Amino acid sequence: MATIELRPQSREPLFWTLTETEAGATFxxxxxxxxxxxxxxxxxxxxxxxxxxxxxxxxxxxxxVVARGLQQVWIAMVVAPYWRIVRDGGRxxx
Numbered sequence: 001m002a003t004i005e006l007r008p009q010s011r012e013p014l015f016w017t018l019t020e021t022e023a024g025a026t027f028x029x030x031x032x033x034x035x036x037x038x039x040x041x042x043x044x045x046x047x048x049x050x051x052x053x054x055x056x057x058x059x060x061x062x063x064x065v066v067a068r069g070l071q072q073v074w075i076a077m078v079v080a081p082y083w084r085i086v087r088d089g090g091r092x093x094x
């Protein structure tokens with residue numbers, strides 16, 4: 001997976017093509033080792049979220065703020081209440 005470069009003061013959407021889906025599943029993403037999970041928007045098997053660097057201000061609701069430095073991205077497919085599958089979503093650097 002490639003490393004995404006995000007300027008500390010910027011905001012930009014990130015996209016992932018989903019290759020594994022289940023009916024009724026929801027998708028989440030984390031950049032802090034699972035401490036905070038953010039809901040992903042999914043349209044036609046493409047998941048997305050608005051991200052912001054640590055110096056961005058006035059972020060809209062639902063924005064995932066990325067801490068300074070290199071972060072591991074994890075994406076989870078959740079089929080409640082039975083299981084959660086977590087996959088590598090690449091790296092992001094702010």
